[in-house]
Amino acid sequence: MRNLKKLISILVLLVFFGCQTRSKKSVEAANSKPNFTSVETITISESAIPLGMVFVPRGQNGFFMDSTEVTNAEFKAFVESTDYITIAERHIDWEELSKQLPTGTPKLPDSLLQPGSLVIRNDLEQLPKNSLHHYTQWWQWKIGANWRQPYGPGSSIEGKDNHPVVHIAHEDALAYCKWKGNRLPTKEEWQFAAKGGSTTKYVWGIDEDDRISNANTWTGSFPSENNVQDGYEKTAPVGGYPPNDFGLYDMAGNVWEWTATRAMKEPNLVQFVMKGGSYLCSKNYCANYAIDSQMETTSDSSYEHLGFRTVRDTK
Numbered sequence: 001m002r003n004l005k006k007l008i009s010i011l012v013l014l015v016f017f018g019c020q021t022r023s024k025k026s027v028e029a030a031n032s033k034p035n036f037t038s039v040e041t042i043t044i045s046e047s048a049i050p051l052g053m054v055f056v057p058r059g060q061n062g063f064f065m066d067s068t069e070v071t072n073a074e075f076k077a078f079v080e081s082t083d084y085i086t087i088a089e090r091h092i093d094w095e096e097l098s099k100q101l102p103t104g105t106p107k108l109p110d111s112l113l114q115p116g117s118l119v120i121r122n123d124l125e126q127l128p129k130n131s132l133h134h135y136t137q138w139w140q141w142k143i144g145a146n147w148r149q150p151y152g153p154g155s156s157i158e159g160k161d162n163h164p165v166v167h168i169a170h171e172d173a174l175a176y177c178k179w180k181g182n183r184l185p186t187k188e189e190w191q192f193a194a195k196g197g198s199t200t201k202y203v204w205g206i207d208e209d210d211r212i213s214n215a216n217t218w219t220g221s222f223p224s225e226n227n228v229q230d231g232y233e234k235t236a237p238v239g240g241y242p243p244n245d246f247g248l249y250d251m252a253g254n255v256w257e258w259t260a261t262r263a264m265k266e267p268n269l270v271q272f273v274m275k276g277g278s279y280l281c282s283k284n285y286c287a288n289y290a291i292d293s294q295m296e297t298t299s300d301s302s303y304e305h306l307g308f309r310t311v312r313d314t315k
Helices: 002-015 027-031 072-082 094-098 129-133 170-180 187-195 210-214
Strands: 052-055 065-068 116-120 138-145 256-263 272-274 295-298 311-313
Touching: 052 187, 065 187, 065 256, 072 187, 187 256
Parallel strands: none
Antiparallel strands: 052 065, 065 311, 116 138, 256 272, 272 295
């Protein structure tokens, strides 16, 4: 049993903890910022902007970006149109998984090799105070957890059409992009868009405490206390907080967002950069809602606070 627990821990670490912490409404607003660091900005007519996107005027090469994170309703439309099955819903191939484990690792029981994803524990407040240094304790592999059942069997997205879709692996996001005719933003594009033409540390400005009325983050002392001061314990409906000056919503908090930028840290693992932080980011711990912050995780990782938004090149 002890060896089995060790194997499960290895599995969780490889699937998820490749990541490491580091610290529509107005087209006119998007084109009115004067301080775009020595490059001439361009304007574009409102009729040319795709539905649900905004124009990000990045020098002579602006692009369109989803004004919100991709929602459950939008992802559902994609699945119904293509019969796509996300990685979290697929049968686990031991032969493929074993390639990521130390040579000679014995095969895990079939009862554990079931489709699922990582979810945050619902008893964080019972963890010891020093658990900030043992983040593997916060998570558990939940068989049956996926975008339709974000917290495992018995949970659902009913009534949450306008919440961000979660448990999305990088491959899943790319498949949606292909269907939509879009792509994932690079890390640099995402960051430029999040700034909204400003130079502040946060999407909403310079005061970190203003996040409570501007983003869905962890309010309280992580991980022992979440006082839900911002109104949401988990995901929030997209577009519920004020947008930045480009008209982009939830560029801080709510859910992490995949980018197209590959992280060059682990030669044996394919990792990509995520931006924006999530509802689990807190002032006393990671504060990854800061614009310059990022995390990296393996391309096949999926968990309850990771989603995405897309971009499209201008013609």
